[in-house]
Amino acid sequence: MTTAATSPADATGVSRPCNRCKEQEGTIELRVAETVCKSCFAYYVSSKAIKRLEALQRETSAPRGSGSGPRGQRRPQRYLVGLSCGPSSTTLLHVLTENVRQQRARGQKTARFEYIAVHVVDDTLPSSSAEPEEPSYLAAYRARFPDADILSVPLSSALTLQSIDWTSLPSPPSPKTTPAQTLSSILSLLPSTTSRADIRRLLVRHILIATATQHTCDALLLGHNTTSLAELTLSETAKGRGFSLPSLVNDGAVALPARLDGGAANPNNPNPNIPASLPIYSPLRELFRNELLTYLSHTTPPLTPLLPASETGSAGNTNSAVVSHRDLSIDDVLARYFGAVEASYPSVVANVVRTTGKLGHGGSGGSTETVCGLCGAGLDELGDERWRGEIGIDAGERDGGSGKRRLCYGCERSVRG
Numbered sequence: 001m002t003t004a005a006t007s008p009a010d011a012t013g014v015s016r017p018c019n020r021c022k023e024q025e026g027t028i029e030l031r032v033a034e035t036v037c038k039s040c041f042a043y044y045v046s047s048k049a050i051k052r053l054e055a056l057q058r059e060t061s062a063p064r065g066s067g068s069g070p071r072g073q074r075r076p077q078r079y080l081v082g083l084s085c086g087p088s089s090t091t092l093l094h095v096l097t098e099n100v101r102q103q104r105a106r107g108q109k110t111a112r113f114e115y116i117a118v119h120v121v122d123d124t125l126p127s128s129s130a131e132p133e134e135p136s137y138l139a140a141y142r143a144r145f146p147d148a149d150i151l152s153v154p155l156s157s158a159l160t161l162q163s164i165d166w167t168s169l170p171s172p173p174s175p176k177t178t179p180a181q182t183l184s185s186i187l188s189l190l191p192s193t194t195s196r197a198d199i200r201r202l203l204v205r206h207i208l209i210a211t212a213t214q215h216t217c218d219a220l221l222l223g224h225n226t227t228s229l230a231e232l233t234l235s236e237t238a239k240g241r242g243f244s245l246p247s248l249v250n251d252g253a254v255a256l257p258a259r260l261d262g263g264a265a266n267p268n269n270p271n272p273n274i275p276a277s278l279p280i281y282s283p284l285r286e287l288f289r290n291e292l293l294t295y296l297s298h299t300t301p302p303l304t305p306l307l308p309a310s311e312t313g314s315a316g317n318t319n320s321a322v323v324s325h326r327d328l329s330i331d332d333v334l335a336r337y338f339g340a341v342e343a344s345y346p347s348v349v350a351n352v353v354r355t356t357g358k359l360g361h362g363g364s365g366g367s368t369e370t371v372c373g374l375c376g377a378g379l380d381e382l383g384d385e386r387w388r389g390e391i392g393i394d395a396g397e398r399d400g401g402s403g404k405r406r407l408c409y410g411c412e413r414s415v416r417g
Ligand SMILES: [Zn+2]
Pocket: 018, 019, 020, 021, 022, 023, 024, 036, 037, 038, 039, 040, 041
């Protein structure tokens, strides 16, 4: 929390006006030694997010397919918000809700965008296996955001997704009665805590992309902030997925495999209703996690009490848009690390993300390239072979037309240890 009611200059007790509006009292320190009031701080956070959404609208303004009406009659863009119920995605949901409310208050008949939020419930955790109902904190979110459409999807539903090569993962030794037990068994056979956290994160991503497609959304919005993007950058590098970093960290479109359709996928004749790619954006990418925590504590009423207990620890939480991990994985370690670094060296954290950003977005709109059967990264295009070569690993046997999909170096390590 960066609420600073006092500072050396303030010792006389005279209230300091906000540096921006000069009207209300400045109570919150902004980055550049600026003290601002509650409403100017809220505006600072929301305008950064809305600017990214405007960029998204510009970059995706080419009408999709032939379904768009005449100029000026385009339907509002529909977003899918990955809601992990952590500080970032909660902020994102609030910013979107407030923006739509303000658009209505200004008398705008059609909002510029509409959105649905999806929370992936980890039903493989022991605590939740007894009761398949959704967690109680979701009811609080629905009560607080009555206008938002909040869906919950069990993590085990990923078992039905054909975008994932399940044959590359361990198979349970004996048949299980529920999908949650099956997935739990598969995860328990992975070599390490880091592997389990990694595969869980990939499954959440697959579910969000599939749900966005099912609901004909124009983009998937993730709650990543500068801090969590820096964590993601280092953890993915450590896991051997350095080659796919640009497409994971930067905003842009990811190719959708035709098999996301779920039906009989024919790569030569993909379902024309399914777009070739889906833009994935992180509108909060220019804000630090601590700034989002400040935002949440200054809404009326504060949103902080809404966060589930697993998300309210100090700055060192797992990154957003990911179900909570109970055990300490490399993601947790880095989250703790960056939670501490962010406070003292914010520019270091921002530079990690900026450097990755300069690499450019590696994703493509095509769906015919060879993709990793787990993380979906385009293998050759993104240099996975070169990556293996440089670290001295033989590419091993090729696909050879057998139809068996390959894994990237990082996923292979995650599965096999
Ligand atoms: Zn102000």
